[in-house]
Amino acid sequence: MAAPDILNPQAPALTENEELALINADYEQRYGFHDAENYLYKAPKGLTREIVEKISEFKSEPRWMRDFRLKALEHFLARPQPTWGSPLLAEVDYDNIHYFVRASEKPGRSWDDVPEDVKRTFDRLGIPEAERKFLSGVGAQYESEVVYHQIREDLEKQGVVFMDMDSGLREHEDIVREYWATVIPPNDNKLAALNSAVWSGGSFVYVPAGVHVEMPLQAYFRINTENMGQFERTLIVAEPGSYVHYVEGCTAPTYSSSSLHSAVVELIARPGARIRYTTVQNWSTNVFNLVTKRAVAHEDATVEWVDCNLGSRLTMKYPSVYLLGERAHGEILSIAFAGKGQHQDAGGKIIHAAPDTSSNIFAKSISKDGGRGSYRGLLEIAKGAHGARSKVVCDALLLDEHSRSDTYPTIRISEDDVNVGHEATVSKVGEDQLFYLMSHGIPEDEASKLIVNGFIEPITKELPMEYAVEMNRLIELQMEGSIG
């Protein structure tokens, strides 16, 4: 049975074949288009102190933020490019990137305020429609800055803040300053330093104590220009007993030369709060996606990362949860799909720093057409974190003999009274599995899709239904022509 069209439930249901025919519209047509450039400002390529100062000046930032940026720039310039992770990192050319591009004057609260060509792009990506149907709020970033931001009025009345990070700094400087860079300091790593120097856009979310935001807040990140660097910065603070689900998606046109996306995301779940952060990453295959994401969970708090990586040339991303309070819980669900020319180096880190904390890491990777999927993870149980429980499962599926899968799990345990499990599997789509399904009349490519869908189902079922449908479509799209 074909998946229902969530954005248009009135549309007649499609047969599986019709659905597949639609899926045949490839990335190029669905996401790979680009608009003519009609920018208010586009920085020349390369990173200099002047560009960092200009970004700060454009945004009329307080002095402390300007100083923060300039210090981070020194850290970035002083640090060598990492040599671990992926050989593709050597391809990143920091001198061939535009570090700041401004498309509109300020974020609109209505789509009518958004420049026409930019609005058309988001229409084409289905964002305004999704907003009307099933979201609590939407932020849309185009190049360096957010062009549209809106939150449902009832949530705003309850004190929920959801705005672009630039506005968050202006309107809620005290909260921002209290938490800013406390989870990811600028000197944490070279890419965090780069983001700290040139950050622009991203989301600021603040949920007051006891408030539950039932429907997701969605951010959509779009790169349009060639050789673009997008450096959004997101900070989510969930006060005691609150709940929020934040979802982000991203796409870009396909160019022959590279772009760079390097975000920093900090989450703070105060006692008893719960934050779920879902990513459906579908950058074009010329984008380097080098992101630092980290959360702290205080007493009885829960943080969940649901991380789906489909696109990009290289992704290096290991969402982390520091369980700092007793009984805190962390969850990382990760899917990575590596196709031709792609390396998905993904995974996660959980640090148990308090008693009776618990965690799960479930990671699945699929490699085909010579793609490379890596799981890289850390599970740490600190001295004093007695009663900690954790389970790490990482599974890899190889669809052909040219593809590659690696697993780099690290487990450090400094306490006796704990319960830790680790399982890892690597499997191929076996001829016996295919034969079994084909003997029941299922064509070979269908059978292969079924096996892949069954493999990732434990994670896609955790996605909101709308995104699970999109995820399955994307996986099917990636699977087109994979057998035969």
Add this chain to the structure above:
Amino acid sequence: MPEVIQVCPIQELSPGEMRVVEWDDLEIGVFNCAGTVYAIEDRCSHDNGTLVEGELDQQACTIECPRHGSLFDLKTGKPLTLPAYVPVDTFPVIIEDETIKLEVE
């Protein structure tokens, strides 16, 4: 019974300056923070790197680990930012006869 060790004459550690003293296997960072002297273990609890090569903020009374940026409170030894999350030891400071001394045990 704690042992008292000598660090240096007070005039050799001006405000904003810091240095390391060794005692047994331990390296201790001694910091003059706007006229008040503090001493903490010279070891970032994240990856055991030295702290005294980092940046001292005399106003906030913190030292920033030069390797990954964790800020440590010099009064309590507690990390104020990740990636470090375990406090480091602190040592009582005695100023006697114009000399900086530490209590260690």
